Amino acid sequence: MLDLTVVILTKDEELHIKRCLDNINDIAKEIFIIDSFSTDKTLEIASKYSKVKILQNKWVNNYAYQFNWGLDNAPITGKWILRLDADEYLLPELIAELTRKLPEMSDDVSGCVINRRHIFMDKWMKGGIYPVKLLRIFRNGKGRCEQRLMDEHIQLSEGKTVDLENDFCDHNLNNxxxxxxxxxxxxxxxxxxxxxxxxxxxxxxxxxxxxxxxxxxxxxxxxxxxxxxxxxxxxxxxxxxxxxxxxxxxxxxxxxxxxxxxxxxxxxxxxxxxxxxxxxxxxxxxxxxxxxxxxxxxxxx
Structure with a gap:
């Protein structure tokens, strides 16, 4: 298990949440779900995981606001924080890389950039835009989501970033x-x-x-x-x-x-x-x- 807190925003994600939680449950120290008052079985499924803590906050049409609200209100104790969406998951190669590298990361590193691959209609979109490199892992207290309407990224207050070699997947199962x-x-x-x-x-x-x-x-x-x-x-x-x-x-x-x-x-x-x-x-x-x-x-x- 890593000294890692995972923060997931949800709103009616019963189709994806089990896959997501199964994927990170063994490596995460704690998992916080920031839920926008789901009306399906999202919370029923999530509550079955002992590491999961659920907070609810009204959605105001702004991802950055909701994510930063989670950072401010969840009792996060992990040294590192992973921002993950409910329809995303880490590939086994990335999990192995994190297990190997994260505990030994030098103190001057505050963020990790990882590759996102899109899985669309159950097929990896290798052409067009791959790889999308995103800063998704950051030290507790060293990062926040920049406030903008679209294409918001994690912004560090200090420290440098390192690029990891392996991928996580954006794999939405809706039609x-x-x-x-x-x-x-x-x-x-x-x-x-x-x-x-x-x-x-x-x-x-x-x-x-x-x-x-x-x-x-x-x-x-x-x-x-x-x-x-x-x-x-x-x-x-x-x-x-x-x-x-x-x-x-x-x-x-x-x-x-x-x-x-x-x-x-x-x-x-x-x-x-x-x-x-x-x-x-x-x-x-x-x-x-x-x-x-x-x-x-x-x-x-």
């Missing part, structure tokens, strides 16, 4: 309708984030280069800043072509086409359509945009 609906919900938040970057609505985007997040996260953030200033609709098409042909999404067969089409073109075009809709009403008037986002979508910038 395509659920997958598309999730992206519909994401679209307006992504639109608000891109508008913020483009128009400097909150000024938060100016601080992105000064954050202690992973190198890939910094690179991705710079690309997003560039993307935000490219023409609507043209950019979503270019992004799909880049991921599918240049990055090799086509190598993953029919599943790879569906995954890249939905994530890389349909979703990105929907985001642009939301921006187009908002700008038709507001132009570049940032105060009007903030009002529309809050009154029509419940998003506060």
């Amino acid at each position: 395509l309708s659920w997958f598309c609906h999730k992206h519909v919900n994401y679209a307006v938040r992504e639109a608000a984030d891109l508008l913020d970057i483009e128009l400097g609505i909150t000024g938060a985007a100016e601080t992105d280069n000064n954050k202690e997040i992973s190198e890939q996260a910094i690179s991705k953030r710079k690309k997003k800043h560039s993307y935000a200033r490219k023409p609507l609709f043209w950019r979503s098409t270019a992004y799909f072509l880049y991921r599918y042909f240049l990055k090799g999404g086509w190598r993953d067969g029919k599943e790879g086409f569906i995954f890249t089409f939905i994530q890389g073109w349909w979703y990105r075009t929907l985001v642009d359509a939301k921006i187009f809709e908002i700008k038709r009403k507001c132009g570049d008037d940032t105060e009007k945009i903030k009002t529309v986002l809050q009154e029509e979508y419940g998003i506060r910038l």
Whole structure:
């Protein structure tokens, strides 16, 4: 067992939570579930694990807020903290690597970056975007989730990071309708984030280069800043072509086409359509945009 606390956010995750808890139960010192008042069997399943402690807090449409609430309110005693979603799990190779390396990690290391692989329709998406490198493990008291609407990362207060060699999996078992609906919900938040970057609505985007997040996260953030200033609709098409042909999404067969089409073109075009809709009403008037986002979508910038 490692000196490791796992923090998992849940809302109606009965389809995934047992797989997730079985995966980390033997290596974790303690597991905290921060639940947004699930109405299915999530908590019934989770309560059967002796290491699991459940806290509940109302969801306010903000992952970073909920995760940081968990850090502030859960009685965490682990030396290290792992941020994990209910539909994610660690591969055996990563568990072995953590067991070997984490107890001997030097004091100047405050975070560990690990590779995420997407499993879509039960197939590993090797082309397109793999590997996504994320800072998911950090020392207790040395990290928090940065406050933003989308693509939030763990930000360290001090110390350096190391890259681990092995992977964890994002493997959601819901059907395509659920997958598309999730992206519909994401679209307006992504639109608000891109508008913020483009128009400097909150000024938060100016601080992105000064954050202690992973190198890939910094690179991705710079690309997003560039993307935000490219023409609507043209950019979503270019992004799909880049991921599918240049990055090799086509190598993953029919599943790879569906995954890249939905994530890389349909979703990105929907985001642009939301921006187009908002700008038709507001132009570049940032105060009007903030009002529309809050009154029509419940998003506060």
